Amino acid sequence: MLDVTGLNAGYGETQVLYGLSVSAKPGRVLAILGRNGAGKSTTLKTIMGLLPAQAGEIRFDGKAISGAKPYDIARAGIAYVPETRDIFPSLTVRENLELAARRFPCADGGWTMERVLDLFPRLGERMENGGMELSGGEQQMLAIARALLMNPRLLILDEPTEGLAPIIVKLIHDKLQELRNDGLPMIIVEQNFGFATSLADDVVIVSKGQIVWTGSAAEIRADEDAQHRWLGV
Amino acid sequence: MTHDLGFWTLQTLNALQLSMLLFLLSIGLTVIFGLMHFVNLAHGALYALGAYFAATIASTAGFWVALLVAPLGVAVVGMALYGGLISRMRKSGPMAQVLVTFGLIFVLLDLSRIFWGDLALAINTPAALSGRVDIMGTGYPAYRLFIIALGVAIFAALALILSRTQIGAMIRAGVDNDAMAACMGINVERLFFIVFCVGCALAGLAGAVAAPLLSVTPGMGLEILIPTLIVIVIGGLGSLKGAIAGSLIYGFVQTFGAVLLPGVASILIYALLAAVLLLKPVGLFPAKG
Ligand SMILES: Nc1ncnc2c1ncn2[C@@H]1O[C@H](COP(=O)(O)OP(=O)(O)O)[C@@H](O)[C@H]1O
Ligand SMILES: [Mg+2]
Numbered sequence: 310m311l312d313v314t315g316l317n318a319g320y321g322e323t324q325v326l327y328g329l330s331v332s333a334k335p336g337r338v339l340a341i342l343g344r345n346g347a348g349k350s351t352t353l354k355t356i357m358g359l360l361p362a363q364a365g366e367i368r369f370d371g372k373a374i375s376g377a378k379p380y381d382i383a384r385a386g387i388a389y390v391p392e393t394r395d396i397f398p399s400l401t402v403r404e405n406l407e408l409a410a411r412r413f414p415c416a417d418g419g420w421t422m423e424r425v426l427d428l429f430p431r432l433g434e435r436m437e438n439g440g441m442e443l444s445g446g447e448q449q450m451l452a453i454a455r456a457l458l459m460n461p462r463l464l465i466l467d468e469p470t471e472g473l474a475p476i477i478v479k480l481i482h483d484k485l486q487e488l489r490n491d492g493l494p495m496i497i498v499e500q501n502f503g504f505a506t507s508l509a510d511d512v513v514i515v516s517k518g519q520i521v522w523t524g525s526a527a528e529i530r531a532d533e534d535a536q537h538r539w540l541g542v
Numbered sequence: 543m544t545h546d547l548g549f550w551t552l553q554t555l556n557a558l559q560l561s562m563l564l565f566l567l568s569i570g571l572t573v574i575f576g577l578m579h580f581v582n583l584a585h586g587a588l589y590a591l592g593a594y595f596a597a598t599i600a601s602t603a604g605f606w607v608a609l610l611v612a613p614l615g616v617a618v619v620g621m622a623l624y625g626g627l628i629s630r631m632r633k634s635g636p637m638a639q640v641l642v643t644f645g646l647i648f649v650l651l652d653l654s655r656i657f658w659g660d661l662a663l664a665i666n667t668p669a670a671l672s673g674r675v676d677i678m679g680t681g682y683p684a685y686r687l688f689i690i691a692l693g694v695a696i697f698a699a700l701a702l703i704l705s706r707t708q709i710g711a712m713i714r715a716g717v718d719n720d721a722m723a724a725c726m727g728i729n730v731e732r733l734f735f736i737v738f739c740v741g742c743a744l745a746g747l748a749g750a751v752a753a754p755l756l757s758v759t760p761g762m763g764l765e766i767l768i769p770t771l772i773v774i775v776i777g778g779l780g781s782l783k784g785a786i787a788g789s790l791i792y793g794f795v796q797t798f799g800a801v802l803l804p805g806v807a808s809i810l811i812y813a814l815l816a817a818v819l820l821l822k823p824v825g826l827f828p829a830k831g
Binding site for chain 1: 711722726730830
Protein backbone atom coordinates (compact mmCIF):
# COMPACT_ATOMS: atom_id res chain seq x y z
CA MET A 310 0.00 0.00 0.00
CA LEU A 311 3.01 2.27 0.62
CA ASP A 312 5.82 1.78 -1.86
CA VAL A 313 9.10 3.62 -1.52
CA THR A 314 11.53 3.12 -4.38
CA GLY A 315 15.10 4.36 -4.75
CA LEU A 316 14.68 7.13 -2.22
CA ASN A 317 17.45 9.69 -1.72
CA ALA A 318 16.87 12.19 1.04
CA GLY A 319 18.64 14.10 3.77
CA TYR A 320 19.07 17.44 5.44
CA GLY A 321 20.21 20.16 3.09
CA GLU A 322 23.68 19.22 1.93
CA THR A 323 23.84 16.10 4.08
CA GLN A 324 22.49 13.09 2.27
CA VAL A 325 21.24 10.35 4.60
CA LEU A 326 19.22 7.95 2.43
CA TYR A 327 20.85 6.32 -0.59
CA GLY A 328 18.36 4.65 -2.86
CA LEU A 329 16.23 3.23 -0.07
CA SER A 330 13.35 0.98 -1.15
CA VAL A 331 10.71 -0.45 1.14
CA SER A 332 7.04 -1.49 0.96
CA ALA A 333 4.29 -1.66 3.55
CA LYS A 334 1.48 -4.04 2.70
CA PRO A 335 -2.23 -3.76 3.42
CA GLY A 336 -3.31 -5.28 6.71
CA ARG A 337 0.29 -5.93 7.79
CA VAL A 338 2.72 -4.44 10.23
CA LEU A 339 6.18 -3.50 8.95
CA ALA A 340 9.02 -3.01 11.40
CA ILE A 341 11.96 -0.89 10.32
CA LEU A 342 14.99 -1.77 12.43
CA GLY A 343 18.54 -0.51 12.41
CA ARG A 344 21.19 1.10 14.52
CA ASN A 345 21.05 4.67 15.74
CA GLY A 346 21.67 7.11 12.94
CA ALA A 347 20.93 4.55 10.20
CA GLY A 348 18.27 6.78 8.64
CA LYS A 349 15.02 5.33 10.00
CA SER A 350 13.54 8.58 11.22
CA THR A 351 14.74 10.32 8.08
CA THR A 352 12.81 7.75 6.03
CA LEU A 353 9.62 8.44 7.97
CA LYS A 354 10.04 12.20 7.76
CA THR A 355 10.50 11.97 4.02
CA ILE A 356 7.40 9.80 3.67
CA MET A 357 5.45 12.43 5.64
CA GLY A 358 6.70 15.20 3.35
CA LEU A 359 8.61 16.88 6.17
CA LEU A 360 11.82 16.41 4.18
CA PRO A 361 12.04 16.65 0.41
CA ALA A 362 12.81 13.52 -1.59
CA GLN A 363 15.89 14.28 -3.68
CA ALA A 364 15.37 11.26 -5.88
CA GLY A 365 13.13 8.23 -6.01
CA GLU A 366 9.45 7.74 -5.60
CA ILE A 367 6.92 7.30 -2.84
CA ARG A 368 3.51 5.86 -3.73
CA PHE A 369 0.54 5.47 -1.44
CA ASP A 370 -2.16 3.18 -2.81
CA GLY A 371 -0.55 3.59 -6.21
CA LYS A 372 -0.67 7.38 -6.12
CA ALA A 373 2.62 9.27 -6.12
CA ILE A 374 3.00 11.32 -2.94
CA SER A 375 6.65 12.31 -3.19
CA GLY A 376 6.79 16.08 -3.24
CA ALA A 377 3.40 16.40 -1.53
CA LYS A 378 3.06 18.55 1.58
CA PRO A 379 2.57 16.97 5.04
CA TYR A 380 -0.96 18.35 4.99
CA ASP A 381 -1.83 16.46 1.80
CA ILE A 382 -0.21 13.29 3.07
CA ALA A 383 -2.19 13.46 6.31
CA ARG A 384 -5.33 13.99 4.23
CA ALA A 385 -4.44 11.02 2.05
CA GLY A 386 -4.69 8.83 5.15
CA ILE A 387 -1.27 8.51 6.76
CA ALA A 388 -1.00 9.33 10.46
CA TYR A 389 2.38 9.90 12.05
CA VAL A 390 3.54 9.51 15.64
CA PRO A 391 7.00 11.12 15.70
CA GLU A 392 9.91 10.09 17.87
CA THR A 393 9.49 13.25 19.94
CA ARG A 394 5.71 12.70 20.22
CA ASP A 395 5.18 16.39 19.51
CA ILE A 396 2.23 16.96 21.78
CA PHE A 397 1.19 20.60 21.46
CA PRO A 398 2.17 22.12 24.81
CA SER A 399 -0.27 25.05 24.53
CA LEU A 400 -3.21 22.70 24.09
CA THR A 401 -4.97 20.59 26.66
CA VAL A 402 -5.24 16.86 26.16
CA ARG A 403 -8.81 17.37 25.01
CA GLU A 404 -7.78 20.03 22.50
CA ASN A 405 -4.95 17.86 21.20
CA LEU A 406 -7.48 15.12 20.52
CA GLU A 407 -10.19 17.38 19.15
CA LEU A 408 -7.76 18.87 16.68
CA ALA A 409 -7.65 15.49 14.97
CA ALA A 410 -11.25 14.43 15.64
CA ARG A 411 -12.80 17.57 14.12
CA ARG A 412 -10.71 17.35 10.99
CA PHE A 413 -11.27 13.68 10.28
CA PRO A 414 -14.85 12.85 11.12
CA CYS A 415 -15.07 9.11 11.17
CA ALA A 416 -17.03 6.88 8.91
CA ASP A 417 -18.99 3.99 10.41
CA GLY A 418 -16.90 2.01 12.86
CA GLY A 419 -14.08 4.56 12.78
CA TRP A 420 -12.23 6.08 15.68
CA THR A 421 -14.19 8.44 17.88
CA MET A 422 -13.27 10.26 21.05
CA GLU A 423 -15.06 7.60 23.13
CA ARG A 424 -13.23 4.80 21.39
CA VAL A 425 -9.75 6.24 21.91
CA LEU A 426 -10.58 6.98 25.55
CA ASP A 427 -11.69 3.36 25.86
CA LEU A 428 -8.35 2.32 24.44
CA PHE A 429 -6.41 4.64 26.78
CA PRO A 430 -8.57 5.30 29.85
CA ARG A 431 -5.64 7.16 31.44
CA LEU A 432 -6.14 9.98 28.96
CA GLY A 433 -9.76 10.35 30.03
CA GLU A 434 -8.56 11.35 33.49
CA ARG A 435 -6.20 13.98 32.11
CA MET A 436 -8.45 15.67 29.57
CA GLU A 437 -8.10 19.19 30.99
CA ASN A 438 -4.36 18.90 31.65
CA GLY A 439 -1.90 20.74 29.47
CA GLY A 440 -0.02 18.63 26.97
CA MET A 441 3.23 19.09 28.85
CA GLU A 442 1.83 18.06 32.22
CA LEU A 443 1.74 14.45 31.06
CA SER A 444 4.27 11.74 31.80
CA GLY A 445 6.25 10.31 28.91
CA GLY A 446 3.94 7.31 28.73
CA GLU A 447 0.83 9.46 28.72
CA GLN A 448 2.32 11.62 26.00
CA GLN A 449 2.89 8.54 23.90
CA MET A 450 -0.69 7.39 24.49
CA LEU A 451 -1.93 10.83 23.51
CA ALA A 452 0.22 10.85 20.38
CA ILE A 453 -1.18 7.46 19.35
CA ALA A 454 -4.77 8.40 20.26
CA ARG A 455 -4.46 11.61 18.28
CA ALA A 456 -3.15 9.72 15.28
CA LEU A 457 -6.00 7.19 15.49
CA LEU A 458 -8.58 9.99 15.53
CA MET A 459 -7.31 10.89 12.08
CA ASN A 460 -8.86 7.57 11.07
CA PRO A 461 -5.75 6.74 9.07
CA ARG A 462 -5.37 3.98 6.55
CA LEU A 463 -1.72 3.67 7.56
CA LEU A 464 -0.24 4.42 10.99
CA ILE A 465 3.44 5.28 11.25
CA LEU A 466 5.18 5.16 14.64
CA ASP A 467 8.73 6.28 15.31
CA GLU A 468 10.21 4.51 18.35
CA PRO A 469 7.00 4.36 20.37
CA THR A 470 8.75 2.75 23.37
CA GLU A 471 11.70 5.11 23.63
CA GLY A 472 12.31 6.22 27.20
CA LEU A 473 9.24 4.46 28.63
CA ALA A 474 9.05 2.26 31.72
CA PRO A 475 8.65 -1.49 31.01
CA ILE A 476 5.07 -1.56 32.26
CA ILE A 477 4.10 1.23 29.84
CA VAL A 478 6.00 -0.51 27.02
CA LYS A 479 3.89 -3.59 27.72
CA LEU A 480 0.70 -1.51 27.65
CA ILE A 481 1.62 0.19 24.38
CA HIS A 482 2.52 -3.21 22.95
CA ASP A 483 -0.87 -4.67 23.86
CA LYS A 484 -2.74 -1.70 22.42
CA LEU A 485 -0.80 -1.83 19.16
CA GLN A 486 -1.46 -5.57 19.07
CA GLU A 487 -5.20 -4.79 19.27
CA LEU A 488 -4.87 -2.37 16.37
CA ARG A 489 -2.97 -4.98 14.40
CA ASN A 490 -5.68 -7.56 15.05
CA ASP A 491 -8.20 -5.03 13.75
CA GLY A 492 -6.20 -4.99 10.53
CA LEU A 493 -4.74 -1.47 10.73
CA PRO A 494 -1.58 -1.34 8.59
CA MET A 495 1.38 0.06 10.52
CA ILE A 496 5.01 0.96 10.06
CA ILE A 497 6.94 0.80 13.32
CA VAL A 498 10.49 2.03 13.71
CA GLU A 499 12.00 0.51 16.84
CA GLN A 500 15.18 -0.05 18.81
CA ASN A 501 13.41 -2.54 21.05
CA PHE A 502 13.93 -5.75 19.07
CA GLY A 503 11.55 -7.91 21.09
CA PHE A 504 8.78 -5.34 20.97
CA ALA A 505 9.14 -4.81 17.22
CA THR A 506 9.41 -8.42 16.16
CA SER A 507 6.48 -9.50 18.31
CA LEU A 508 4.21 -6.95 16.59
CA ALA A 509 5.56 -7.07 13.06
CA ASP A 510 4.69 -9.30 10.13
CA ASP A 511 7.46 -7.98 7.91
CA VAL A 512 10.85 -6.66 8.92
CA VAL A 513 13.46 -4.60 7.12
CA ILE A 514 16.80 -3.43 8.44
CA VAL A 515 18.30 -0.10 7.48
CA SER A 516 21.99 0.60 7.57
CA LYS A 517 23.68 3.73 6.26
CA GLY A 518 20.57 4.84 4.44
CA GLN A 519 19.88 1.57 2.62
CA ILE A 520 17.85 -1.55 3.22
CA VAL A 521 20.29 -4.35 4.02
CA TRP A 522 17.93 -7.09 5.17
CA THR A 523 14.34 -8.00 4.31
CA GLY A 524 12.25 -10.83 5.67
CA SER A 525 9.58 -11.85 8.13
CA ALA A 526 9.54 -11.32 11.88
CA ALA A 527 10.11 -15.05 12.44
CA GLU A 528 13.06 -15.03 10.05
CA ILE A 529 14.85 -12.16 11.78
CA ARG A 530 14.28 -13.76 15.17
CA ALA A 531 15.95 -16.90 13.85
CA ASP A 532 18.76 -15.11 12.02
CA GLU A 533 21.23 -14.41 14.80
CA ASP A 534 23.91 -13.58 12.32
CA ALA A 535 21.88 -10.71 10.82
CA GLN A 536 20.87 -9.55 14.29
CA HIS A 537 24.45 -9.42 15.35
CA ARG A 538 25.71 -7.88 12.17
CA TRP A 539 23.09 -5.14 11.68
CA LEU A 540 21.55 -4.56 15.06
CA GLY A 541 24.24 -5.46 17.56
CA VAL A 542 21.69 -7.52 19.48
CA MET B 543 0.96 67.90 41.00
CA THR B 544 1.81 64.31 41.82
CA HIS B 545 -0.45 64.50 44.88
CA ASP B 546 -3.41 65.28 42.74
CA LEU B 547 -5.69 62.36 41.99
CA GLY B 548 -6.69 64.00 38.72
CA PHE B 549 -3.09 63.86 37.55
CA TRP B 550 -2.80 60.13 38.18
CA THR B 551 -6.15 59.44 36.55
CA LEU B 552 -5.25 61.45 33.50
CA GLN B 553 -1.84 59.87 33.08
CA THR B 554 -3.18 56.38 33.68
CA LEU B 555 -5.75 56.90 30.95
CA ASN B 556 -3.10 58.30 28.63
CA ALA B 557 -0.92 55.30 29.33
CA LEU B 558 -3.81 52.91 28.68
CA GLN B 559 -4.67 54.64 25.45
CA LEU B 560 -1.10 54.39 24.18
CA SER B 561 -0.95 50.76 25.32
CA MET B 562 -4.09 49.82 23.42
CA LEU B 563 -2.84 51.41 20.24
CA LEU B 564 0.43 49.50 20.57
CA PHE B 565 -1.49 46.35 21.36
CA LEU B 566 -3.45 46.54 18.11
CA LEU B 567 -0.17 46.78 16.25
CA SER B 568 1.89 44.30 18.15
CA ILE B 569 -0.64 41.48 18.34
CA GLY B 570 -0.59 41.01 14.58
CA LEU B 571 3.17 41.24 14.33
CA THR B 572 3.83 38.87 17.20
CA VAL B 573 1.37 36.17 16.13
CA ILE B 574 2.60 36.35 12.54
CA PHE B 575 6.10 35.91 13.86
CA GLY B 576 5.15 33.10 16.23
CA LEU B 577 3.23 31.20 13.60
CA MET B 578 5.23 31.84 10.47
CA HIS B 579 8.65 32.69 11.90
CA PHE B 580 8.37 35.64 9.63
CA VAL B 581 9.73 39.07 10.50
CA ASN B 582 7.51 41.63 8.85
CA LEU B 583 9.08 45.01 9.44
CA ALA B 584 6.58 46.56 7.04
CA HIS B 585 3.89 46.07 9.67
CA GLY B 586 4.30 49.71 10.75
CA ALA B 587 3.92 50.87 7.16
CA LEU B 588 0.57 49.08 7.05
CA TYR B 589 -0.45 51.08 10.10
CA ALA B 590 0.40 54.29 8.24
CA LEU B 591 -1.56 53.03 5.27
CA GLY B 592 -4.55 52.45 7.56
CA ALA B 593 -4.32 56.06 8.69
CA TYR B 594 -4.19 57.32 5.10
CA PHE B 595 -7.09 55.15 4.03
CA ALA B 596 -9.07 56.37 7.01
CA ALA B 597 -8.27 60.03 6.29
CA THR B 598 -9.34 59.69 2.68
CA ILE B 599 -12.50 57.75 3.37
CA ALA B 600 -13.49 59.88 6.36
CA SER B 601 -13.41 63.05 4.26
CA THR B 602 -16.22 61.73 2.07
CA ALA B 603 -17.99 58.94 3.89
CA GLY B 604 -17.38 59.92 7.49
CA PHE B 605 -15.34 58.50 10.33
CA TRP B 606 -17.33 55.37 11.11
CA VAL B 607 -17.26 54.09 7.57
CA ALA B 608 -13.53 54.86 7.49
CA LEU B 609 -12.99 52.92 10.68
CA LEU B 610 -14.59 49.87 9.11
CA VAL B 611 -13.26 50.13 5.57
CA ALA B 612 -9.66 51.22 6.23
CA PRO B 613 -8.70 47.96 8.01
CA LEU B 614 -10.31 45.98 5.19
CA GLY B 615 -8.34 48.00 2.67
CA VAL B 616 -5.13 47.30 4.54
CA ALA B 617 -6.03 43.61 4.71
CA VAL B 618 -6.37 43.62 0.91
CA VAL B 619 -2.92 45.22 0.62
CA GLY B 620 -1.72 42.54 3.03
CA MET B 621 -3.16 39.82 0.78
CA ALA B 622 -1.32 41.27 -2.21
CA LEU B 623 1.92 41.45 -0.23
CA TYR B 624 1.42 37.89 0.92
CA GLY B 625 0.74 36.54 -2.54
CA GLY B 626 3.44 38.56 -4.25
CA LEU B 627 6.25 38.52 -1.77
CA ILE B 628 5.83 36.92 1.58
CA SER B 629 4.68 33.45 0.53
CA ARG B 630 7.80 33.25 -1.65
CA MET B 631 10.05 34.32 1.18
CA ARG B 632 8.73 31.94 3.82
CA LYS B 633 11.79 29.74 3.69
CA SER B 634 14.44 32.30 2.90
CA GLY B 635 15.62 32.96 6.45
CA PRO B 636 15.34 35.95 8.77
CA MET B 637 18.09 38.04 7.21
CA ALA B 638 16.52 38.13 3.77
CA GLN B 639 13.08 38.70 5.28
CA VAL B 640 14.28 41.62 7.38
CA LEU B 641 15.99 43.20 4.40
CA VAL B 642 13.05 42.78 2.05
CA THR B 643 10.39 43.95 4.48
CA PHE B 644 12.63 46.83 5.55
CA GLY B 645 12.85 47.82 1.89
CA LEU B 646 9.10 47.46 1.69
CA ILE B 647 8.72 50.17 4.34
CA PHE B 648 10.32 52.66 1.98
CA VAL B 649 8.36 51.46 -1.02
CA LEU B 650 5.10 51.94 0.87
CA LEU B 651 6.35 55.23 2.26
CA ASP B 652 7.09 56.58 -1.19
CA LEU B 653 3.84 55.23 -2.58
CA SER B 654 1.92 57.11 0.09
CA ARG B 655 3.92 60.23 -0.76
CA ILE B 656 2.94 59.84 -4.39
CA PHE B 657 -0.74 59.30 -3.63
CA TRP B 658 -1.24 61.65 -0.72
CA GLY B 659 1.67 64.08 -0.91
CA ASP B 660 4.10 65.16 1.79
CA LEU B 661 1.73 67.32 3.76
CA ALA B 662 0.20 65.92 6.88
CA LEU B 663 -3.47 65.02 6.63
CA ALA B 664 -5.84 65.67 9.46
CA ILE B 665 -8.99 63.84 10.33
CA ASN B 666 -11.62 65.04 12.77
CA THR B 667 -12.78 63.02 15.69
CA PRO B 668 -16.34 61.89 15.05
CA ALA B 669 -18.97 64.22 16.49
CA ALA B 670 -20.30 61.61 18.87
CA LEU B 671 -16.87 61.28 20.51
CA SER B 672 -15.63 64.83 20.33
CA GLY B 673 -16.58 65.79 23.88
CA ARG B 674 -15.05 65.08 27.23
CA VAL B 675 -16.13 62.61 29.81
CA ASP B 676 -15.85 63.40 33.48
CA ILE B 677 -13.78 60.78 35.25
CA MET B 678 -13.13 61.37 38.93
CA GLY B 679 -13.22 65.10 38.46
CA THR B 680 -11.03 65.07 35.37
CA GLY B 681 -12.41 65.80 31.96
CA TYR B 682 -10.99 63.21 29.59
CA PRO B 683 -11.49 63.17 25.80
CA ALA B 684 -14.22 60.71 24.90
CA TYR B 685 -12.34 59.66 21.79
CA ARG B 686 -9.36 58.46 23.81
CA LEU B 687 -11.68 56.48 26.03
CA PHE B 688 -13.09 54.96 22.87
CA ILE B 689 -9.60 53.80 21.86
CA ILE B 690 -9.13 52.19 25.26
CA ALA B 691 -12.49 50.46 25.01
CA LEU B 692 -11.77 49.30 21.46
CA GLY B 693 -8.41 47.87 22.50
CA VAL B 694 -9.95 46.05 25.43
CA ALA B 695 -12.75 44.70 23.23
CA ILE B 696 -10.32 43.45 20.58
CA PHE B 697 -8.15 41.88 23.26
CA ALA B 698 -11.17 40.12 24.77
CA ALA B 699 -12.37 38.92 21.37
CA LEU B 700 -8.94 37.58 20.43
CA ALA B 701 -8.51 35.93 23.83
CA LEU B 702 -11.85 34.21 23.38
CA ILE B 703 -11.10 33.10 19.84
CA LEU B 704 -7.66 31.81 20.72
CA SER B 705 -8.70 29.91 23.83
CA ARG B 706 -12.17 28.67 22.94
CA THR B 707 -12.51 28.06 19.24
CA GLN B 708 -11.20 25.42 16.89
CA ILE B 709 -9.35 27.98 14.80
CA GLY B 710 -7.79 29.30 18.00
CA ALA B 711 -6.57 25.81 18.87
CA MET B 712 -5.22 25.45 15.32
CA ILE B 713 -3.30 28.71 15.68
CA ARG B 714 -1.86 27.68 19.05
CA ALA B 715 -0.89 24.30 17.62
CA GLY B 716 0.73 26.01 14.64
CA VAL B 717 2.72 28.35 16.88
CA ASP B 718 3.82 25.38 19.01
CA ASN B 719 4.89 23.18 16.12
CA ASP B 720 3.85 23.97 12.59
CA ALA B 721 5.33 20.78 11.12
CA MET B 722 3.34 18.55 13.44
CA ALA B 723 0.22 20.66 12.90
CA ALA B 724 0.57 20.04 9.17
CA CYS B 725 1.03 16.30 9.80
CA MET B 726 -2.34 16.37 11.53
CA GLY B 727 -4.05 17.61 8.43
CA ILE B 728 -4.11 21.30 9.32
CA ASN B 729 -3.68 23.48 6.27
CA VAL B 730 -0.96 25.54 7.88
CA GLU B 731 -0.38 27.67 4.80
CA ARG B 732 -4.01 28.76 4.71
CA LEU B 733 -3.90 29.39 8.46
CA PHE B 734 -0.82 31.60 7.95
CA PHE B 735 -2.63 33.52 5.28
CA ILE B 736 -5.70 34.15 7.44
CA VAL B 737 -3.62 35.19 10.44
CA PHE B 738 -1.47 37.44 8.27
CA CYS B 739 -4.54 39.21 6.86
CA VAL B 740 -6.12 39.63 10.30
CA GLY B 741 -2.80 41.00 11.60
CA CYS B 742 -2.70 43.49 8.71
CA ALA B 743 -6.31 44.50 9.31
CA LEU B 744 -5.55 45.16 12.99
CA ALA B 745 -2.53 47.28 12.00
CA GLY B 746 -4.84 49.18 9.65
CA LEU B 747 -7.37 49.56 12.45
CA ALA B 748 -4.66 50.96 14.72
CA GLY B 749 -3.75 53.46 12.02
CA ALA B 750 -7.38 54.45 11.50
CA VAL B 751 -8.07 55.05 15.19
CA ALA B 752 -4.78 56.86 15.67
CA ALA B 753 -5.42 59.19 12.72
CA PRO B 754 -7.65 61.70 14.59
CA LEU B 755 -5.07 61.93 17.38
CA LEU B 756 -2.01 62.56 15.27
CA SER B 757 -1.40 64.14 11.96
CA VAL B 758 -1.18 61.56 9.24
CA THR B 759 2.29 61.64 7.71
CA PRO B 760 4.27 59.23 5.56
CA GLY B 761 6.78 58.71 8.36
CA MET B 762 4.29 57.59 11.00
CA GLY B 763 4.81 53.95 10.15
CA LEU B 764 8.52 54.12 10.79
CA GLU B 765 7.96 56.01 14.05
CA ILE B 766 5.68 53.34 15.46
CA LEU B 767 7.84 50.41 14.36
CA ILE B 768 10.45 50.67 17.11
CA PRO B 769 7.90 50.89 19.95
CA THR B 770 6.05 47.92 18.45
CA LEU B 771 9.21 45.86 18.22
CA ILE B 772 10.08 46.77 21.82
CA VAL B 773 6.62 45.66 22.90
CA ILE B 774 6.92 42.24 21.33
CA VAL B 775 10.47 41.69 22.54
CA ILE B 776 9.52 42.59 26.11
CA GLY B 777 6.26 40.63 25.97
CA GLY B 778 7.71 37.54 24.31
CA LEU B 779 7.11 36.39 20.77
CA GLY B 780 3.97 34.75 19.56
CA SER B 781 1.59 35.20 22.45
CA LEU B 782 -1.46 37.32 23.09
CA LYS B 783 -0.50 37.64 26.73
CA GLY B 784 2.93 38.87 25.74
CA ALA B 785 1.48 41.46 23.37
CA ILE B 786 -0.89 42.91 25.98
CA ALA B 787 1.71 42.80 28.77
CA GLY B 788 4.38 44.38 26.60
CA SER B 789 1.97 47.07 25.41
CA LEU B 790 0.91 47.95 28.95
CA ILE B 791 4.49 48.07 30.14
CA TYR B 792 5.52 50.26 27.27
CA GLY B 793 2.49 52.54 27.61
CA PHE B 794 2.93 53.07 31.34
CA VAL B 795 6.71 53.41 31.36
CA GLN B 796 6.61 55.83 28.46
CA THR B 797 3.73 57.94 29.77
CA PHE B 798 4.75 58.13 33.41
CA GLY B 799 8.41 58.38 32.52
CA ALA B 800 7.69 61.46 30.44
CA VAL B 801 5.92 63.27 33.28
CA LEU B 802 7.76 61.99 36.35
CA LEU B 803 11.32 61.61 35.09
CA PRO B 804 11.47 63.82 32.02
CA GLY B 805 15.25 63.83 32.09
CA VAL B 806 15.65 60.10 31.53
CA ALA B 807 12.28 59.29 29.98
CA SER B 808 13.68 58.73 26.54
CA ILE B 809 16.10 56.06 27.69
CA LEU B 810 13.88 54.49 30.33
CA ILE B 811 12.14 52.10 27.97
CA TYR B 812 15.43 51.08 26.38
CA ALA B 813 16.88 50.40 29.82
CA LEU B 814 13.86 48.24 30.55
CA LEU B 815 14.29 46.45 27.23
CA ALA B 816 17.94 45.79 28.05
CA ALA B 817 17.00 44.49 31.49
CA VAL B 818 14.39 42.11 30.02
CA LEU B 819 16.86 40.89 27.43
CA LEU B 820 19.43 40.20 30.13
CA LEU B 821 17.13 38.56 32.65
CA LYS B 822 14.63 36.86 30.37
CA PRO B 823 15.88 36.92 26.79
CA VAL B 824 12.75 35.22 25.44
CA GLY B 825 10.53 37.98 26.86
CA LEU B 826 8.00 37.81 29.66
CA PHE B 827 5.33 35.56 28.15
CA PRO B 828 6.69 33.83 25.05
CA ALA B 829 4.37 31.41 23.26
CA LYS B 830 7.01 28.72 23.50
CA GLY B 831 7.99 28.17 27.12
N1 LIG C 1 18.06 17.69 11.53
C1 LIG C 1 19.15 17.06 11.07
N2 LIG C 1 20.09 17.75 10.40
C2 LIG C 1 21.20 17.14 9.92
N3 LIG C 1 21.44 15.85 10.07
C3 LIG C 1 20.56 15.09 10.72
C4 LIG C 1 19.36 15.66 11.27
N4 LIG C 1 18.65 14.68 11.86
C5 LIG C 1 19.37 13.56 11.70
N5 LIG C 1 20.50 13.79 11.02
C6 LIG C 1 21.51 12.79 10.64
O1 LIG C 1 20.93 11.88 9.76
C7 LIG C 1 21.39 10.57 10.05
C8 LIG C 1 20.21 9.65 10.21
O2 LIG C 1 19.43 10.10 11.29
P1 LIG C 1 18.05 9.42 11.67
O3 LIG C 1 17.26 9.19 10.47
O4 LIG C 1 17.43 10.28 12.74
O5 LIG C 1 18.53 8.05 12.31
P2 LIG C 1 17.71 6.93 13.06
O6 LIG C 1 17.86 5.71 12.23
O7 LIG C 1 18.39 6.77 14.40
O8 LIG C 1 16.31 7.38 13.20
C9 LIG C 1 22.26 10.66 11.28
O9 LIG C 1 23.60 10.62 10.87
C10 LIG C 1 21.95 12.00 11.87
O10 LIG C 1 23.07 12.57 12.45
MG1 LIG D 1 15.28 7.96 14.91
